[in-house]
Amino acid sequence: MYPNLLMKRARLTPNRIALRFQEKEWTFAQLYNDALEFAEKLHAKNIQPGMRIAVLASSSPELVFVLHGCMQLGCELVMLNERLTEEELSYQLNDSNSDFLLVDSHEKRNLEFVKKFSFGDVQAGKRNVFEIENEWSKNRTITIMYTSGTTGNPKGVRQSLENHVMSATGSALNLGVQPNDCWLCTMPLFHISGFSILMRSVLYGMTVNLHTKFDAEQAIKEILNGFVTQMSVVAVTLERIITVLEEKNLTFPSSFQTMLVGGGPVPLNYLERAIERNIPVLQTYGMTETSSQTTTLSSEDAIRKLGSAGKPLFFAEVRIDGKDKIGEICIKGPHVTKGYIGAAESKNPLVDGWLHTGDVGYIDEEGYLYVVDRRSDLMISGGENIYPAEVEQALVKHSAVKEAGVVGRQHDKWGQVPVAFVVLKDKVSEEELKEFMKNVIAPYKQPVDYYFVDQLPRNASNKLLRRELLKYLNEN
Amino acid sequence: MYPNLLMKRARLTPNRIALRFQEKEWTFAQLYNDALEFAEKLHAKNIQPGMRIAVLASSSPELVFVLHGCMQLGCELVMLNERLTEEELSYQLNDSNSDFLLVDSHEKRNLEFVKKFSFGDVQAGKRNVFEIENEWSKNRTITIMYTSGTTGNPKGVRQSLENHVMSATGSALNLGVQPNDCWLCTMPLFHISGFSILMRSVLYGMTVNLHTKFDAEQAIKEILNGFVTQMSVVAVTLERIITVLEEKNLTFPSSFQTMLVGGGPVPLNYLERAIERNIPVLQTYGMTETSSQTTTLSSEDAIRKLGSAGKPLFFAEVRIDGKDKIGEICIKGPHVTKGYIGAAESKNPLVDGWLHTGDVGYIDEEGYLYVVDRRSDLMISGGENIYPAEVEQALVKHSAVKEAGVVGRQHDKWGQVPVAFVVLKDKVSEEELKEFMKNVIAPYKQPVDYYFVDQLPRNASNKLLRRELLKYLNEN
Numbered sequence: 024m025y026p027n028l029l030m031k032r033a034r035l036t037p038n039r040i041a042l043r044f045q046e047k048e049w050t051f052a053q054l055y056n057d058a059l060e061f062a063e064k065l066h067a068k069n070i071q072p073g074m075r076i077a078v079l080a081s082s083s084p085e086l087v088f089v090l091h092g093c094m095q096l097g098c099e100l101v102m103l104n105e106r107l108t109e110e111e112l113s114y115q116l117n118d119s120n121s122d123f124l125l126v127d128s129h130e131k132r133n134l135e136f137v138k139k140f141s142f143g144d145v146q147a148g149k150r151n152v153f154e155i156e157n158e159w160s161k162n163r164t165i166t167i168m169y170t171s172g173t174t175g176n177p178k179g180v181r182q183s184l185e186n187h188v189m190s191a192t193g194s195a196l197n198l199g200v201q202p203n204d205c206w207l208c209t210m211p212l213f214h215i216s217g218f219s220i221l222m223r224s225v226l227y228g229m230t231v232n233l234h235t236k237f238d239a240e241q242a243i244k245e246i247l248n249g250f251v252t253q254m255s256v257v258a259v260t261l262e263r264i265i266t267v268l269e270e271k272n273l274t275f276p277s278s279f280q281t282m283l284v285g286g287g288p289v290p291l292n293y294l295e296r297a298i299e300r301n302i303p304v305l306q307t308y309g310m311t312e313t314s315s316q317t318t319t320l321s322s323e324d325a326i327r328k329l330g331s332a333g334k335p336l337f338f339a340e341v342r343i344d345g346k347d348k349i350g351e352i353c354i355k356g357p358h359v360t361k362g363y364i365g366a367a368e369s370k371n372p373l374v375d376g377w378l379h380t381g382d383v384g385y386i387d388e389e390g391y392l393y394v395v396d397r398r399s400d401l402m403i404s405g406g407e408n409i410y411p412a413e414v415e416q417a418l419v420k421h422s423a424v425k426e427a428g429v430v431g432r433q434h435d436k437w438g439q440v441p442v443a444f445v446v447l448k449d450k451v452s453e454e455e456l457k458e459f460m461k462n463v464i465a466p467y468k469q470p471v472d473y474y475f476v477d478q479l480p481r482n483a484s485n486k487l488l489r490r491e492l493l494k495y496l497n498e499n
Numbered sequence: 500m501y502p503n504l505l506m507k508r509a510r511l512t513p514n515r516i517a518l519r520f521q522e523k524e525w526t527f528a529q530l531y532n533d534a535l536e537f538a539e540k541l542h543a544k545n546i547q548p549g550m551r552i553a554v555l556a557s558s559s560p561e562l563v564f565v566l567h568g569c570m571q572l573g574c575e576l577v578m579l580n581e582r583l584t585e586e587e588l589s590y591q592l593n594d595s596n597s598d599f600l601l602v603d604s605h606e607k608r609n610l611e612f613v614k615k616f617s618f619g620d621v622q623a624g625k626r627n628v629f630e631i632e633n634e635w636s637k638n639r640t641i642t643i644m645y646t647s648g649t650t651g652n653p654k655g656v657r658q659s660l661e662n663h664v665m666s667a668t669g670s671a672l673n674l675g676v677q678p679n680d681c682w683l684c685t686m687p688l689f690h691i692s693g694f695s696i697l698m699r700s701v702l703y704g705m706t707v708n709l710h711t712k713f714d715a716e717q718a719i720k721e722i723l724n725g726f727v728t729q730m731s732v733v734a735v736t737l738e739r740i741i742t743v744l745e746e747k748n749l750t751f752p753s754s755f756q757t758m759l760v761g762g763g764p765v766p767l768n769y770l771e772r773a774i775e776r777n778i779p780v781l782q783t784y785g786m787t788e789t790s791s792q793t794t795t796l797s798s799e800d801a802i803r804k805l806g807s808a809g810k811p812l813f814f815a816e817v818r819i820d821g822k823d824k825i826g827e828i829c830i831k832g833p834h835v836t837k838g839y840i841g842a843a844e845s846k847n848p849l850v851d852g853w854l855h856t857g858d859v860g861y862i863d864e865e866g867y868l869y870v871v872d873r874r875s876d877l878m879i880s881g882g883e884n885i886y887p888a889e890v891e892q893a894l895v896k897h898s899a900v901k902e903a904g905v906v907g908r909q910h911d912k913w914g915q916v917p918v919a920f921v922v923l924k925d926k927v928s929e930e931e932l933k934e935f936m937k938n939v940i941a942p943y944k945q946p947v948d949y950y951f952v953d954q955l956p957r958n959a960s961n962k963l964l965r966r967e968l969l970k971y972l973n974e975n
Contacts (some may be wrong), residue, residue: 101827192668200672202798
C-alpha cells in the first residue's frame, strides 16, 4: 500500500504551491480541496469508485483538478489524445470499455458516447460525499494510455500506482529533489511525459508550472524569471528554444537545473547548441510502457556523455538482446507496465519479466545507453509516436486502395514525417486520398506525400518490407 | 526485488565520493571493490550467504567495508553496541544465534565465541569468489539491532531491506537530495541513527563524512569548510556544538542544510540557541523499530513549529491511541520492523499493522507530532536508550539484593541518568554494588545513586510502580 498521494502531500506541505497557471496559483491544500469537490460532483453523477473514466481535454488547471478528482474517487483514467480523430477516439473508448467520458469546453467534436459529461456539466452539479481512501493499493491502475504496435490497433497500456511512484522515486534519486523545485509542463497531460510531472509534483511537493501548449517565448520568459527549475522537451521544442535564445543572444540562468529531453532521437547539434546557451540538457529514454524515464543522464555526465540517454535509474535495469553489441533494448523494473487492457489484455508485454522494446541500441563500456534507432515500425514526429501499420490500416479503408506501405521521411523540424506508398484497385487522386484521411486519423499521422506503385516489396511470407521502401525514398 | 544497492550505486556514479575519513576518500567504485574483497575473504573463511554475522567495532572505514562486504555476501548483520559488557554481548550473540563474530583491532575484551575473527584475520586471508546477487529481496534482513523493553531482556529487532529503502526514500522526499550532499556521521554505526546514514549514502549517491566519535570542535571545523551538508545529533551533542559556537562567536554557513536532532527529547532552549547560530535544526522522532525517522520537521516549519517532531514522512502514518488528546504514539508504514529474532521471535510487535511505541504524545490541529514523554519504562541518556527493567535484572543478580527499582533522574547534560531503589536481604554497601555492576552492564546504564529502602511501591497485581519512585525522587 501507498498513502493516498495528494491527500498525504496536502497534509505534509499544505501551503506550498502545487500549481501555477498564468497569474494564478494553487497550494497543495487548495488543489486537494478542488480535486475533492470535483470527485464529489462526479460521484453525484453516479460515477463510482473503480469505474474507468476517459478524459479528453487540453492542459488547464481544471484538467488537473479533474484528473486528481478521478484518482480521489478511485477511478481509472483513460487518457485520450486530443489530436486524434473521432474514429480513433471511438476505438479507444470502446476498447477500454470506459464507463464515462469527460470532455472540456474546448472539445468541439460531437463524439458519440452515451455517458458523456463536460467538465462544466459536472461543476454545475451538486456534491455527493464518498469515503476517501487513506491508502491506495500499489497495483491499482492510475492511468491507461494507448500506444500502437505492429498490429495497427492501438493497445491500452496500464500504468499502476507502483509504476508511477517508482518512476518518480528513481527520477528523484538521479535528478535530486529540493523544496523549491518547479517543473514547467508544456507537454500534454495525456502523454506520460506530461502526466508523470503531476505525479512527481505530489510525491516531491513540487510546483507544476502549467502551459496549455508549448510556446518557446513564454517558456523562456518563465525560466529567465528564475522560478522554473526543470522542464521536459522533445527535440523539436528544444530546437525552438535554442533558436530564440540564439536570436536574442540570451543564456539560461543557473537557477534552471534540468532540461529533460526525451521522446525520440535528438540531433547532437541541438545538444551542443543547448550547452552554448547554458541549457543543462539531460537526454532520457522513456516510453508509455515504462511510465516515463528508464534511463537518464546525470548532471555530472551531461557534457562528457553527450548523445547518450544515460544509465538506468536506480530501480531500473536495461540489457541489450542479440548477438552483436548493438541489439534490442530490453527493460525491467517496478516502473514497467504490468500489461494491457481491452482487446490486447491477453498479450503479455513482458518475456521472463523483461519488456522487449523493439528499439535498437547499445551500452558502452561505462554502462551508458545509446539509442541507435527506435523500433523499425515506429516513427517519431515532433515527439508523437506514429505507427506505420496504423496509417496503412487507415489508407486501405478507402475503397480505391488495395494495399499501402508507410514509412518516415527525415524532416529537419519534426524529425520524421510519414509518406505513403499505395497500390490502387480503382482510380483516385492524391488530393482525394488526403481529404479522405483527414477524417480517419489525426493530422500529425497523415502522409505528407503519396507514391502510387504497382506493388509493395514483401518477403517470402508476404510481410511488408518497409526497409525497402525507405531505401527507395532515400535514393529518390 | 530491489537492485543490489552498492553495486547499483557504484555503476551509476562510480567516481562520486562515497566515504571520507580524516584525509582519505573512497569513491563508490572503490568502496564496492573494497567491500567485495572483504566479502570474498569472508567467504574463504567459510562464511556463507544467509549466515548471521555479529559485528563489534568502532566506526572506521574498515567497518564500512566490513558491513558492505557482509551485505554483498548476503549475510545478516547483528550490530553489537561497543559499550555493552561481556555479559550483555554474550546474551545477544547467543540469542541471535550468530554464526560468526567479527571484531576490530580496538576490541580488547576477550569475548568467548567459537567462531570469532578480527577484521585483520579476515584481511590477511585469501579470497574466494562467490556469485554476486544483482537483485535483493525486499524482505531480506539487512540488520538486527537489540533493544530492550518491559521484560528486561533485550530483543533483536529485524530491519529488512524494504525498511531501510523506504526510510531513506521518505527522508529524501522531506529533506531533499542533491548530488553534492555530504552527511557527517559521528553517531555509532551500530545504532540505527548511524547505520541509516550508510543506507542513504548508497541510495542517494551521497558522501558519508565519518568520524570515529563525536568531537564538537572537529564537527564544526568540517561544517565550516563547506563540505558537510547534513549531520545527525542528539540533544547532548547538539548542546556541545552550540556552546563551542557561542564561545567562539561563530555561526554555520548556508552550505549546511540540515541538523537532524533525534534520540529523545530536546530542550526548547537548545533549539532556540541553535537558530541563533544559524544551525538549521530539524527535530525527528525515530527508533530502532522504525529503521530511523518516522516524523521529521520540514525546513519550512523549522522555526514556526519549534519543539515539534514534525509530520509523518511520505510513506509513514502516525496515530495517537487513547481517549484523550494525549495518548500512545502508534506507527505504521513500510519502514516499520516486521518482527524480532531469537527468544522474542514469536512476539509480534504490531497490533493490526500498527507499532505501539509506548511513547506518549499528541498531534496538533495542523498534523504535527509532539512527543510528550518516551515510554514510562524507558529513559534516554545522551541518546542511548536505557530500560529500567534491564538494570533491575542486573541488580538482583547480586546475592545481597532482594528487589530493585530503577528510574531516570533529570540531568542537565545527559537528559536522564539512572538511579536505583534497592531492597536488601543481606548487608552490602553502595560502593560494593557499584563495583559489582561494572561487570554486568554497560557504563551508561549503571545507576549513579542508590537508595536503600524497606519495600518497593507495587500495585495490587504486584507490578512495580516506577511512577511512585519518580515522585519520591522529585520530592527529595
